[in-house]
Amino acid sequence: MSVTAAQGFTAAGIAAGIKANGNPDLALVVNDGPRHAAAGVFTSNRVKAAPVLWSEQVLKGGAVSAVVLNSGGANACTGPQGFQDTHATAEKAAQVLQGHSAGEIAVASTGLIGELLPMDKLLPGIEKAATELSAHGGEKAAIAIKTTDTVHKTAVVTKDGWTVGGMAKGAGMLAPGLATMLVVLTTDADLDSATLDKALRDATRLTFDRVDSDGCMSTNDTVLLLASGASGTTPEYGEFADAVRDVCDDLARQLIGDAEGASKDIRIEVVNAASEDDAVEVGRSIARNNLLKCAIHGEDPNWGRVLSAIGTTKAAFEPDRLNVAINDVWVCRNGSVGEDRDLVDMRYREVRITADLAAGSASAVIWANDLTADYVHENSAYSS
Amino acid sequence: MSVTAAQGFTAAGIAAGIKANGNPDLALVVNDGPRHAAAGVFTSNRVKAAPVLWSEQVLKGGAVSAVVLNSGGANACTGPQGFQDTHATAEKAAQVLQGHSAGEIAVASTGLIGELLPMDKLLPGIEKAATELSAHGGEKAAIAIKTTDTVHKTAVVTKDGWTVGGMAKGAGMLAPGLATMLVVLTTDADLDSATLDKALRDATRLTFDRVDSDGCMSTNDTVLLLASGASGTTPEYGEFADAVRDVCDDLARQLIGDAEGASKDIRIEVVNAASEDDAVEVGRSIARNNLLKCAIHGEDPNWGRVLSAIGTTKAAFEPDRLNVAINDVWVCRNGSVGEDRDLVDMRYREVRITADLAAGSASAVIWANDLTADYVHENSAYSS
Numbered sequence: 188m189s190v191t192a193a194q195g196f197t198a199a200g201i202a203a204g205i206k207a208n209g210n211p212d213l214a215l216v217v218n219d220g221p222r223h224a225a226a227g228v229f230t231s232n233r234v235k236a237a238p239v240l241w242s243e244q245v246l247k248g249g250a251v252s253a254v255v256l257n258s259g260g261a262n263a264c265t266g267p268q269g270f271q272d273t274h275a276t277a278e279k280a281a282q283v284l285q286g287h288s289a290g291e292i293a294v295a296s297t298g299l300i301g302e303l304l305p306m307d308k309l310l311p312g313i314e315k316a317a318t319e320l321s322a323h324g325g326e327k328a329a330i331a332i333k334t335t336d337t338v339h340k341t342a343v344v345t346k347d348g349w350t351v352g353g354m355a356k357g358a359g360m361l362a363p364g365l366a367t368m369l370v371v372l373t374t375d376a377d378l379d380s381a382t383l384d385k386a387l388r389d390a391t392r393l394t395f396d397r398v399d400s401d402g403c404m405s406t407n408d409t410v411l412l413l414a415s416g417a418s419g420t421t422p423e424y425g426e427f428a429d430a431v432r433d434v435c436d437d438l439a440r441q442l443i444g445d446a447e448g449a450s451k452d453i454r455i456e457v458v459n460a461a462s463e464d465d466a467v468e469v470g471r472s473i474a475r476n477n478l479l480k481c482a483i484h485g486e487d488p489n490w491g492r493v494l495s496a497i498g499t500t501k502a503a504f505e506p507d508r509l510n511v512a513i514n515d516v517w518v519c520r521n522g523s524v525g526e527d528r529d530l531v532d533m534r535y536r537e538v539r540i541t542a543d544l545a546a547g548s549a550s551a552v553i554w555a556n557d558l559t560a561d562y563v564h565e566n567s568a569y570s571s
Numbered sequence: 572m573s574v575t576a577a578q579g580f581t582a583a584g585i586a587a588g589i590k591a592n593g594n595p596d597l598a599l600v601v602n603d604g605p606r607h608a609a610a611g612v613f614t615s616n617r618v619k620a621a622p623v624l625w626s627e628q629v630l631k632g633g634a635v636s637a638v639v640l641n642s643g644g645a646n647a648c649t650g651p652q653g654f655q656d657t658h659a660t661a662e663k664a665a666q667v668l669q670g671h672s673a674g675e676i677a678v679a680s681t682g683l684i685g686e687l688l689p690m691d692k693l694l695p696g697i698e699k700a701a702t703e704l705s706a707h708g709g710e711k712a713a714i715a716i717k718t719t720d721t722v723h724k725t726a727v728v729t730k731d732g733w734t735v736g737g738m739a740k741g742a743g744m745l746a747p748g749l750a751t752m753l754v755v756l757t758t759d760a761d762l763d764s765a766t767l768d769k770a771l772r773d774a775t776r777l778t779f780d781r782v783d784s785d786g787c788m789s790t791n792d793t794v795l796l797l798a799s800g801a802s803g804t805t806p807e808y809g810e811f812a813d814a815v816r817d818v819c820d821d822l823a824r825q826l827i828g829d830a831e832g833a834s835k836d837i838r839i840e841v842v843n844a845a846s847e848d849d850a851v852e853v854g855r856s857i858a859r860n861n862l863l864k865c866a867i868h869g870e871d872p873n874w875g876r877v878l879s880a881i882g883t884t885k886a887a888f889e890p891d892r893l894n895v896a897i898n899d900v901w902v903c904r905n906g907s908v909g910e911d912r913d914l915v916d917m918r919y920r921e922v923r924i925t926a927d928l929a930a931g932s933a934s935a936v937i938w939a940n941d942l943t944a945d946y947v948h949e950n951s952a953y954s955s
Binding site for chain 2: 263481491497498519
């Protein structure tokens, strides 16, 4: 499963000693070919971690033969030394794997910002991981990239003769552009890097870019798509793009379902917007409203906080034509009191908010989480 | 003190029964002249409460003879009936006060969005409040506008022969444009409404517009400045503007100090920005970063979260030239590890974050609060 569900890939996940608690912290994913086509999407944060700066350069070549991922440290805001460490990581992997060049090895890191990685543990870890590479190593790799994730996250879609699989980690600092995550997708479809790039961007735009757990954008977000061509099959673009989007959608939903401290997953659907951009802007504004997030946590269908969030946007709408449903009860109609709020049943983890802008026919879905005392505790009790 | 510190004003604060718990909930401020010049600044939220829509119209005339304020209900998202109720409130006050027209009576409300006000209690309350109007009623008025505020907030500056005083309420939904607040300022200076308007806008831009407790913008924000001319003195503009700004600054600082659930007041100063707009954009981005707000609550000088917030802005800066100090310890230099974070003492309520963009000479100060389990509790345990 995971990154080894597609043919042509091996992976490993080990404990290299980067994490003080001894948990797995180093993953290696290797594309055994015959192709090494790849595409990548990275954080839009202007403060980018060293591995992001490195991997962006690697991806410009359109080829990735291996990915080294570590948890236990983000290697962000670590200056020239941090970049040298990422470079050394790629060089080490190239040396250990043989026949690969460092320029085709992507690196991804996640953990605390502002601390150098323990290279005396990481580099030997790469040697160890290389000895454990296996066509069944996908799950171990997915486990090794966890930080505050409570479960590891994998997804697979198999089509006629080819497969797209992947793994993801991400639990906090989840906001669009991208959400804080490391994701590696693999496929044995026989496609070039330009096709992979288009499919990946089409997919992330509608999936990872539309989850917003806590409004915070990471320095390390990395989503990679690697193609081995090992199936010998070249699917039609539309079918392939659908499969990539399905895997991304599945993983994105898992990220929301495991967000730090969350007790609710909130599906915000904005309908009848004048444009998709308007729908996304309104959805994100609702997703980031702390007061609403608290109300949802308290199972309070406080639609006034939805309207106050919509009112901060530049989207086209008339305040007295707005309608809002919570779990399908239209508690706000025409900008005012609608159905009885006591009809709203909010006992379950998933909460659906529908915002009708009555301004057009575009729509968008944004996923968010509630704001809880557990979130505060997880992010205040220790550095992460 | 408060709104009755300046000559020419009377005020009252009573319990009209709008709040179920019987606490004071209705305030009346009357300008006895000889002048009735006034200026107002209102929420930039596009979803505006009925009293905001009403008072915006009143202020267009440049004259206000009285203000009716209620807590216990925002009268926001209440449709045509809500607006009729505000209108009826002004008419009732005009009738009771005699000699005043409803078109010169401003109305302000605060409380839960989406519920109609109990007019059967509010209208008799106006009659009762009118009988209690007093030149010493300022404090009672300040108490009557409290919602989740733990203390009432007043400030006064007295100059040579004239005074500016005021009251404020606001504890949650505090974000720029404006913060969630009702504020009434009064002065006995003899000035016209155009001068008042300029002084008020100059002051709010640098004070109320730069506090951001929880990133949430209200539907009801109202800041009014009323001048009676009773001192017979016309101060120079600069001196008057300074006094108004000092009173606003004092009240804004009190709002942050009493924000819902907060345990820290965070003073974010952005320096060496290319422009004041850049400095404000960066300051607000830092102010709204939930992960950083949690870290500050945990007394963790997590400067990586400051950098990740700066990185989401469009301000001019180079990531490897950013410097960040927390309580004057430069924990981040040149975008990387700086002085030892263990040197940062965060035991006190006030925390100072300095972000040096190394891109120019402009600066701005934004005030924020930390994010706490108490904030979550206050905003999830019941509707507000």
